[in-house]
Amino acid sequence: MKKFFSTLLMLAVMLTSTVVFAAFREEPIPEGVELNKYQTLAIALPMHYKTEATEPSTNEFTYIILDSSVKNTKRTIISYSDIADKIMHDTGIDIISLEDEKSRKIFKENIAKYADAYILVTTANNNKRTQFFFEVFDSKTGELLYNLSIQDRMIKKTSKDYGRACDDFYKKFDLATTKQMKELEKARKKARKNND
Secondary structure: OHHHHHHHHHHHHHHHHHHHHHOEEEOOOOOOOOHHHOOEEEEOOOEOOOOOOOOOOHHHHHHHHHHHHHHHOOOEEEOHHHHHHHHHHHHOOOHHHOOHHHHHHHHHHHHHHOOOEEEEEEEEOOOOOOEEEEEEEEOOOOOEEEEEEEOOOOOOOOHHHHHHHHHHHHHHHHHHHHHHHHHHHHHHHHHHHHHO
């Protein structure tokens, strides 16, 4: 009987862990990409359309992504509005007044002047739960550097919970960077040792 309860408890713990870990899906970092080289990131206009009254608008969401960076990363994060101001100053084009598709095109054409990479957040929010896709792209090449998706049943369609998803992104991104730096240093040490 004791064995039965301990087995039952172990299964419950495993199932709970699976549910928690299933909320995040991190794609492997492309070969040759060193995340630590990207220290200045800009926030792109999110691919987000408000479907419920409790959700933030696209504009509000850009500020949530920025606010979350203050407490969760040491990287320099540039707001979408600051990038829009820089583009306006340099080109005379006001991307904020343009349709989203045209705005994104001009953003991509100019972003390399202002940041190493940019963060694009896409939401799939037409179901009960919102699924978040956080992508980090190289500003010069457009190469995808990092990709994290989050679908957590605890995240509701509110500004506060959208902020929690952003917090998770910055923490995971910095953790992936630290882990990769350790692995690269280990590989370099091993290569130096083999060459001696």
